[in-house]
Amino acid sequence: MKYLCQVWLDEQVMADLSSSEQRELDRQSLAYDRELAERGHLLLASPLASPDTALTLKVRQGQLTTTDGPFTESREHLGGFLLIEARDITEATQLASQVPIARYGSIEVRALCDIPDHAEPARIEEVQ
Numbered sequence: 001m002k003y004l005c006q007v008w009l010d011e012q013v014m015a016d017l018s019s020s021e022q023r024e025l026d027r028q029s030l031a032y033d034r035e036l037a038e039r040g041h042l043l044l045a046s047p048l049a050s051p052d053t054a055l056t057l058k059v060r061q062g063q064l065t066t067t068d069g070p071f072t073e074s075r076e077h078l079g080g081f082l083l084i085e086a087r088d089i090t091e092a093t094q095l096a097s098q099v100p101i102a103r104y105g106s107i108e109v110r111a112l113c114d115i116p117d118h119a120e121p122a123r124i125e126e127v128q
Contacts, residue, residue, distance in 0.1 A: 001112075002043065002085055002111070003096075003109055003110065004109075004110050005081060005083075005084060005096045006081050006110070007079045007081060007107055008076045009077060009101070009105040010104075011050075011077065013105070025104070029099070029100045032100055036082070036095065041085055042085075043084060043085055044082070045080070045081065045083070048078060048081070056069065076106070079101075079105065
């Protein structure tokens with residue numbers, strides 16, 4: 001099963017890290033990404049640019065509106081993600097708990113779900 005691990009960060013906490021602490025965190029994060037990939041768990045991972053580079057858009061009644069930055073009003077922002085493959089939520093949680101940046105922020109682990117193909121004809125099942 002696939003899980004999206006969203007990395008939530010407080011920008012001030014990250015800004016308080018020294019440059020050597022930041023380099024070490026980057027080193028540890030890349031090493032863990034490689035380990036997850038080698039074990040067949042990591043499908044994709046990436047940090048995200050600062051929220052001040054973001055654009056939030058909405059389409060209402062066919063009209064597009066945009067707002068600079070993220071829509072949420074929170075100290076934390078989405079700082080990156082990992083897309084992993086795990087047996088179940090227990091294994092996904094264990095894998096995410098080892099992500100080095102979890103020491104500075106939080107990680108939301110959420111299962112991906114399939115969108116049903118509504119274009120397929122309905123199947124009639126016999127009642128027995």
